[in-house]
Amino acid sequence: TSPCDRSVPATAGLSHDKWEIDPQELMLLEELGSGQFGVVRRGKWRGSIDVAVKMMKEGTMSEDDFIEEAKVMTKLQHTNLVQLYGVCSKNRPIFIVTEYMRHGSLLNYLRRHKQSLTSNQGLLLDMCIQICKGMAYLERHNYIHRDLAARNCLVGSENIVKVADFGLARYVLDDQYTSSGGSKFPIKWAPPEVLNYTRFSSKSDVWAYGVLMWEVFTCGEMPYGRLKNTEVVERVQKGLILEKPKTCFKEVYDIMRKCWSQLPENRPSFRVLKEQLISVAQRLL
Numbered sequence: 001t002s003p004c005d006r007s008v009p010a011t012a013g014l015s016h017d018k019w020e021i022d023p024q025e026l027m028l029l030e031e032l033g034s035g036q037f038g039v040v041r042r043g044k045w046r047g048s049i050d051v052a053v054k055m056m057k058e059g060t061m062s063e064d065d066f067i068e069e070a071k072v073m074t075k076l077q078h079t080n081l082v083q084l085y086g087v088c089s090k091n092r093p094i095f096i097v098t099e100y101m102r103h104g105s106l107l108n109y110l111r112r113h114k115q116s117l118t119s120n121q122g123l124l125l126d127m128c129i130q131i132c133k134g135m136a137y138l139e140r141h142n143y144i145h146r147d148l149a150a151r152n153c154l155v156g157s158e159n160i161v162k163v164a165d166f167g168l169a170r171y172v173l174d175d176q177y178t179s180s181g182g183s184k185f186p187i188k189w190a191p192p193e194v195l196n197y198t199r200f201s202s203k204s205d206v207w208a209y210g211v212l213m214w215e216v217f218t219c220g221e222m223p224y225g226r227l228k229n230t231e232v233v234e235r236v237q238k239g240l241i242l243e244k245p246k247t248c249f250k251e252v253y254d255i256m257r258k259c260w261s262q263l264p265e266n267r268p269s270f271r272v273l274k275e276q277l278i279s280v281a282q283r284l285l
C-alpha cells in the first residue's frame with residue numbers, strides 16, 4: 001500500500017507526523033546483525049512491506065537531534081539510496097525503519113562472491129557507477145555522507161547496490177568513532193583534511209569513494225592490509241596511495257587516483273565521476 005492509499009483514512013497521516021511510524025504497524029522478524037547502534041532486524045510494515053529496523057541501543061546516539069534530521073532524510077529519495085521510511089520515536093529504544101536489502105552489506109557480498117566477481121569487471125564497474133549515482137544525488141542536495149565505505153552500502157535483488165546510513169555518523173555519541181584519534185574512526189577512508197581538521201565535505205566523500213572503488217575491485221580486501229592507523233595516517237599525509245588492484249583496468253585506476261588528490265579542489269565531483277565512469281564502461285565493455 002503506498003502512502004497515498006485511499007483505504008487508509010485520510011486523517012491517519014495527519015495525527016502522526018508522516019516520518020513517524022506506528023510500531024503497531026510493524027512485525028519484527030529475524031535478526032540481520034548488529035552494528036554501531038545495536039540490533040538490526042528484518043520486519044514487515046503494514047503486513048506486506050519488507051523493512052529493516054535498526055533498534056537504537058540507549059546512549060549510542062543523540063536521539064532528539066537525529067529525530068529532527070529524520071524529517072530531512074525521508075525526503076532524500078533515489079534508486080541508489082536506501083530509503084528511510086520513518087522512525088518510531090514515541091518510546092525507547094527508537095526504531096529507524098528503512099527499505100530492506102536482501103543481500104546485506106556490499107563488503108560481505110564482495111567477499112562471499114569473490115570467485116565469480118573477480119573476472120566480472122563489468123559488474124564491478126556497474127556497482128561503482130550505481131553508488132556514484134546515489135552519491136551524485138546527495139552531492140546535488142549538499143548532503144555529506146561522512147562514512148562512505150563498502151560496509152555501509154547494501155545489495156538488493158538483481159545486483160542493485162545502494163548507499164546506506166548517509167549522514168548518520170553525526171549522531172553517534174561514541175567519541176572513539178567520532179574523533180579522528182579514536183580507535184573506531186574510519187581512518188583508511190579519510191582524506192588529509194579530515195585527518196588533520198575533521199573538515200568533511202562532498203570532496204571528502206569523493207576520497208572515501210575512491211577507497212570504496214578499491215574495495216570493489218579487490219572484492220573486499222582491507223585497504224592498506226594490516227597497517228596500523230598511525231602508519232596509514234603517515235602514508236596518506238606523505239601522498240602515498242593504494243596500489244592498483246590486480247584485476248582492474250588502468251583507466252579505472254586512473255579515476256581512483258584522482259579521488260585521492262591531496263587537495264579537495266583537485267578531486268572530481270560525483271557528477272563528473274559519474275560521466276567518466278560511464279564513458280569508461282562504454283569504451284571498455
Ligand SMILES: CN1CCN(C(=O)c2ccc(Nc3nc(-c4cccc(NC(=O)c5ccc(C(C)(C)C)cc5)c4)cn4ccnc34)cc2)CC1
Nearest residue numbers: 032033034035036040052099100101102103104165168169
Ligand atoms: C545469503 N546471505 C545470508 C546472510 N545475509 C544476511 O543475513 C543479511 C541480509 C540482509 C541484510 N540487510 C540489511 N542489513 C542491515 C544492517 C545489518 C546489520 C548492521 C547494520 N548496520 C548498522 O547497524 C550501522 C551501520 C552504519 C552506522 C554508522 C553510523 C557508523 C555509519 C551505524 C550502524 C545494518 C541494514 N539494512 C537496511 C536494509 N537492509 C539491511 C543484512 C544481512 C545476507 C544474505
